[in-house]
Amino acid sequence: MSAKAEQTLVICGHGMVAQRLLEKLVAQPHRPFTRIVVFNGEASPAYNRIQLSALLAGDANEDSLQLQQPDWYQHNSITVHQGDPVTAIDREERTVTTASGRTQHYTSLVLATGSRSASLGLEGEGLEGVMGFRDLKDTRQLIHT
Incomplete structure (x- = not known):
């Protein structure tokens, strides 16, 4: 097995910055990682936090905030675990635990x-x-208050 075949990127968090990184990585002609795994502490897919005020005001809906559709991740061989935050990092073993x-x-x-x-x-x-x-959960709570 070649070193390239073993390259796994793990991203802890899936906000706007993580999503931008993913988009830049998959746009490269030669992908630097054979496997990308994202652990999102939020239950919702990555969304545009800047638009939370518009959602609160009723000028946007939740679907319009989503940064990519689920099939985009599948198409780009990215595994996303929603609602499962990383709770420990073992640097010596090079593992994360959720x-x-x-x-x-x-x-x-x-x-x-x-x-x-x-x-x-x-x-x-x-x-x-x-x-x-700060987040979609807060916004939902404010809307229903």
Whole structure:
């Protein structure tokens, strides 16, 4: 088996940056990885976070936020695990382990986990009804409130 046949890229996170990386990789004439595996902590496929305000305002629907259709990943031999975040990285063994207990070997690893809204340290931040506005789950909750 050649070294090229063993090249597995694992990406932890599947937001806009990870999706852009995937699109750049598959556009190359000679793909640098024979296998690409993405672990998305969110249950939803990669979406355009910038448009969450439009979704909240009723000017967009969830389908219009999706960055690629499911068949795009299949066509490009990319395996995506939705709702299964990486919880441990073993650098010596070159493996990641997910919340569901899945273990995946990698030759290259990308951490593209995004960010969380920062706490302002204000009194009352932890009260019921006070929340951040960062992802699709937050947006759905605000819409249904």
